[in-house]
Amino acid sequence: MKRAKNTLLYFYLVLGLFATMFLVHCGLTALTVTVPEQATVNERVTFVMHSGAEPRIEEPGTYTTQLLAGIMVPKSWNARANAVLTFTSPKGNGTMRMIPDSEIEPVSGVSWHQAAKNMFGIGPNLVDDFEWIVYRSTQSYTFRNNEDISFDVNVECNVGEENMLVRLGFYVGSSIENLRPEDTDYKKVAFSRVFEVTGGEGDLIDFVNPQLATVQPVRSLDNDIITLTFDAGVAHTVLDNQDAIYVTIQCFDEDGQLLAEVNEQTDKTRLTSIGGKRFLLDFWPRKYFNLERNQRIARLEYFCTDASGTQRVGYGNTEAPFTYTFRCQ
Amino acid sequence: MNINFLLPAVFMVVGLASLSSCEDEISNMSTAETEKDITGSWKVVQLTRNGEDLSQRLDLTDFRIDFNPDGTYTLADQLPFIADAPGTYRLSDPQYPFALILTPEGVQEDVVARFQFPVVKGKRQLSLSFSLGCESNSYQFNFERENQDL
Numbered sequence: 001m002k003r004a005k006n007t008l009l010y011f012y013l014v015l016g017l018f019a020t021m022f023l024v025h026c027g028l029t030a031l032t033v034t035v036p037e038q039a040t041v042n043e044r045v046t047f048v049m050h051s052g053a054e055p056r057i058e059e060p061g062t063y064t065t066q067l068l069a070g071i072m073v074p075k076s077w078n079a080r081a082n083a084v085l086t087f088t089s090p091k092g093n094g095t096m097r098m099i100p101d102s103e104i105e106p107v108s109g110v111s112w113h114q115a116a117k118n119m120f121g122i123g124p125n126l127v128d129d130f131e132w133i134v135y136r137s138t139q140s141y142t143f144r145n146n147e148d149i150s151f152d153v154n155v156e157c158n159v160g161e162e163n164m165l166v167r168l169g170f171y172v173g174s175s176i177e178n179l180r181p182e183d184t185d186y187k188k189v190a191f192s193r194v195f196e197v198t199g200g201e202g203d204l205i206d207f208v209n210p211q212l213a214t215v216q217p218v219r220s221l222d223n224d225i226i227t228l229t230f231d232a233g234v235a236h237t238v239l240d241n242q243d244a245i246y247v248t249i250q251c252f253d254e255d256g257q258l259l260a261e262v263n264e265q266t267d268k269t270r271l272t273s274i275g276g277k278r279f280l281l282d283f284w285p286r287k288y289f290n291l292e293r294n295q296r297i298a299r300l301e302y303f304c305t306d307a308s309g310t311q312r313v314g315y316g317n318t319e320a321p322f323t324y325t326f327r328c329q
Numbered sequence: 330m331n332i333n334f335l336l337p338a339v340f341m342v343v344g345l346a347s348l349s350s351c352e353d354e355i356s357n358m359s360t361a362e363t364e365k366d367i368t369g370s371w372k373v374v375q376l377t378r379n380g381e382d383l384s385q386r387l388d389l390t391d392f393r394i395d396f397n398p399d400g401t402y403t404l405a406d407q408l409p410f411i412a413d414a415p416g417t418y419r420l421s422d423p424q425y426p427f428a429l430i431l432t433p434e435g436v437q438e439d440v441v442a443r444f445q446f447p448v449v450k451g452k453r454q455l456s457l458s459f460s461l462g463c464e465s466n467s468y469q470f471n472f473e474r475e476n477q478d479l
Contacts, residue, residue, distance in 0.1 A: 114380075217378070217465070
């Protein structure tokens with residue numbers, strides 16, 4: 001009797017081991033992407049995702065699913081309106097359709113696009129002005145055991161009219177698996193190398209390289225709540241050993257006239273340390289500068305200073321101020 | 330033998346009768362959704378911008394709004410909000426509202442916030458979503474009633 005029990009125990013152990021190995025070997029292969037190094041503004045560019053499927057299914061079972069693919073691009077590209085995703089594979093080629101906003105990703109309870117944003121974030125980029133957009137193949141495909149294939153997803157998209165340095169995000173997945181946090185087999189994510197857009201008017205928007213000071217959200221008006229961040233770890237400055245960082249700040253209207261100035265070292269201007277030599281200050285510009293109802297701020301100019309206000313750091317660690325322009329486009 | 334046959338039959342009749350009476354009860358029960366009452370003084374307990382929680386980073390003490398029974402509202406202090414003046418308010422629907430519509434004094438157009446009215450940790454919350462500056466930035470303000478007893 002005892003021997004039979006032991007045999008049964010070993011049998012289950014071996015079965016468990018096989019099941020684990022079987023699971024580990026099932027799913028999608030690693031995702032790689034082909035992205036050109038640069039493009040000129042408004043150019044229509046093709047990005048290619050390369051992946052594959054390795055179905056390990058116990059015969060005679062099959063696995064039927066739809067292909068999912070996602071892209072993370074700057075919002076200013078307006079990719080929802082102009083990106084086209086197609087795929088090629090030995091099981092057939094096809095066009096992919098954007099999943100409607102109204103469709104909820106079952107695990108997270110939010111739309112697929114928001115679920116992807118929550119799960120994958122902005123990768124190696126440092127400033128968030130991105131959207132994830134998730135697409136699904138219109139047809140389902142059925143896989144048998146060991147029916148390994150490679151497939152490519154082609155993304156055609158206009159790159160917008162702003163000069164920028166950016167690392168783009170890509171995702172492939174299987175529709176019936178949803179976006180489960182613990183799943184590593186059926187969702188594959190990759191971020192491109194630095195992609196540069198040139199030839200446009202205006203400042204370069206650098207999503208990739210650390211900057212001494214930034215303002216979030218990237219696009220806002222004076223009635224938004226904005227966050228000013230100072231990253232002392234980016235370069236050696238006169239504020240290197242300071243643990244109290246302040247800001248001295250001026251605001252200007254459309255015509256370049258000075259509207260108001262806050263030049264004091266008090267709690268109102270002190271940035272909060274968030275660790276890693278980074279400091280931030282959140283404020284609502286309209287109240288911060290006590291604006292009249294009819295006044296509108298077009299631009300900010302600011303320096304980061306020490307507690308005395310004498311040591312200050314400006315754009316690129318120079319005597320020029322950091323600037324921020326309020327705009328939505 | 331007779332009893333064995335009769336007893337289940339009696340039970341069945343009684344059971345069926347009670348079932349049908351249940352049906353009557355259910356059909357007579359009032360299922361009307363209550364009208365949403367948002368009157369009172371509300372303070373902001375959570376504020377998110379594009380999903381990022383700013384509650385701990387901003388001083389929210391003065392973030393208050395009063396909805397009065399006469400259909401007017403007032404803003405306490407200066408508050409980054411869709412309206413910067415007091416005025417009148419109404420819900421898009423008294424029972425199933427999806428929007429709060431404000432008409433600030435001296436403003437021609439109504440301003441609209443997406444409205445939710447959940448109960449969180451036993452307390453009724455008023456949750457309003459809107460944009461303040463650029464449309465690409467969305468804010469969610471979660472209010473709790475001051476001195477509420479639920």
